[in-house]
Amino acid sequence: MKIAIVTETFLPSTDGVVTRLTASIRYLLREGHDVRIIAPDLGVYEFEGARIDGVPARTLPFYRSKQFALPNSIVKKQLSEFDPDIVHVVNPAILGLSGVYYAKKLKLPLIASYHTNVATYLDYYHLSLFKGLIWWYFRKLYNNAALNLATSQTVQKELMNRGFFNVHVWKRGVDTEMFTPDQFDTEMRARLSNGHPEKKLLLFVGRLAPEKEIEKIKSVLEESDEFVLAIVGDGPHRQALEKHFNGTNTVFTGYMHGEELAKAYASSDVFVFPSTTETLGLVIMEAMASGLPLVAAKSGPTCEQIEDNYNGLLYDPENPVDFTATVRQFEDETLRKRLAQAAHKDVSEMGWEGQSKQLLHFYEEVTDLDGNNDKANVT
Template sequence: MAESSPLLSSHGVKSDFPSILQGKKILLATESWGPVNGVSRTTRSLVEYLCDHGVELILIAPSFKADTRQRSLWLRRLPGAALPYNPDLTVVYPFHLSDIYRQAFEPDLIYLASPASLGFQMLLQIRQLRAPPPVLLNFQTDLSAYSEIMLPAPLNQFGVWLLATVQGFLFRSRAVHTIFFPCSAIRGYLERAGAPVDRLVQLGRGVDTALFTPVQRDNIYRQQIAPEGEIILICVCRIAPEKGFEFLAHVARRLAADKIPFKLLIVGGNRNPAVENKVQRLFHGVQHHVIFTGFLTGAALARAYASADLFLHCSITETFGLVVLEAMASGLPVIARDQGGPSDIIRHGETGYLVPPRDLEGFTSLVREMSGDVIRRGAMATAARQYADDTTWERINRRAAWHMANALAHTDQESNGSRPRVRPGMIASICEQLRLMLAVGVVYLMWLIAVVPLIVHGNRFIPRAWHALQQQFQCTRPLRN
């Protein structure tokens, strides 16, 4: 379905913005709007692109306490409960779809960014509509991987099964036209979960090559970070148990034991101080080599990237790895564990290196070699920047827009111009009303079973997660390939 549009070229995208979208009403629901993470940045780029081209858009997102900006009329926050191990993420309380429609508008198309607590509820209720608008969703977060890492046994295996079952069921809805996925590993997971293969479309992420560029390199900043001329290693990610910090700490210890002169710049944070403290304690004994900057954005983040010499990526739960692409745009070679999204981005031996996820010695050896090889770092830096130049947000967003146009055209063809417009939420028959009530009830049940334990136990799960991850460099969970 998703690939058979008369509007799309043979390469899946055209060079201009699809005129069919101009003036259309799109409801965009995202699980993250405000926090510094890949989903939020990706969604913001798409929103700006659509608005710049005349699309009428309403944005729905969970509540976010740190959002101090003036709220625009087209943004509505839904209440929920923040996750204890990552307060930037909110689990939305159960809601009724008709409430959103009444306060927003009747959309021509719905776009779900990284559907989870908000997107799942919308998909479940959209299934009950007699004439739903076409739906596109972007699968950007491997919730199953997080469940297996964060939840204690046997709840972790139940979480994996529940998510696969729910996702497969919801993604098969007749309203779902396109399911974007970021990398080949995630495609395999979606297929096994039962998502329709003919609706799967690979859509990566772009990078702002004007912001993230080698010209942002700041020698004064470098002198502050590495006053003795040490090589600067950088890691950029949210401070969280699943981001591979245990592995990174082992790398740092081995480099220090080998007397390698280095500084490790860790950019990122977590609004839960307990999590940040856990991460910092991992580097006990080598703390004089490590600098935690906290969250950085914009020019400050670009300066940090460009002022480093080598990017280290130790997470094994990334569906794409936007930070890898930003590092490459900044002219940095990348050494990453060969799992998930980075495996599709990095050209091994050309723009960086991919290391088997459990190969701590191999990872450390490459860092050691690259630290002393200025010529090789320079050649890889040039190749990395060239790769990033071909991966811009303009290309990615345009491709997404043409698939939206495809969905609208397909809907018009099916209805032959006579598709009845039924206001969502105003379902006429008693039978359909009962089905909708049942669907909302199922959401409550799922929420009680899968989410409430996290909220009730709170930080009790964090030590368990760290205990499991202490052996991560020896016993790594393979991402579904």
């Protein structure tokens, strides 16, 4: 099968969307399929044998730390030359508009997948007035697809309630060979703990942006001297966060990848995840695979992964003091170890193959229906 993937983000960028995509593409290539990636031109033109067709990219005024590709007619040329059996548009918003439009114009079978709660993010940028318009725009885009994918049951329900058609849940996955407790490293622990490896090491991994609500963690450091914090990642909010955490025992590392990131997880004690806006939270599964218990907000997608007092602790995001009180429960090492063991057990058999097989099944379902001229009856 010839598969075209049009995505708003790809290598060398690193986030949960790219991680999921690269895992899926590896599987599709191993199964003998021909994959072509259409993505913002960031200087990478091949991924493990799959060609990457770049679309000119630039920074945008509202997000200077990342480059985006605007809608571009070059996507029509790229799709026409490749002539795929199916087009998968990932997170269609800007470049994805071209992917959706030209797939329909060229009468190519189309799948779309939803990964980012953009409308919810607007609350953190004082743009709530535009949420209705954003939902209208996304609904128009996604309802061109024969099949839509969401990364959690909670998001699936929300999309269906907002009028998105034919929404299915795309299973979770995580690299259980890379992320494992065996990656523990004494030098990494000393680095992340700022020379205090005897203290409880809290870890945050992710994009540094206002909607992640990372500021909440400071209260733990102020109330208890048993904890230190490592923040792994980068983004538009880093400078503000460094100022916010000034005077606390906090280490900012910037981005980490591969084995270095795996060591960071395994060398820490507790993963903290204050965000309430995630559609999945791949970092949650990476932390669990590494043997870390979690503290996370009681929100739909998070509750699908974390069971309170079993593999982590959930806090009430509506209660301003509950986050600190919840993290401080891990002053009890017995509790920490019990939840850490359960967290690792829950995802130790997961891997990426299950979700990749499922994706291929969706591709086959849509192409079969298209071949029968019955695309409109997908259920």
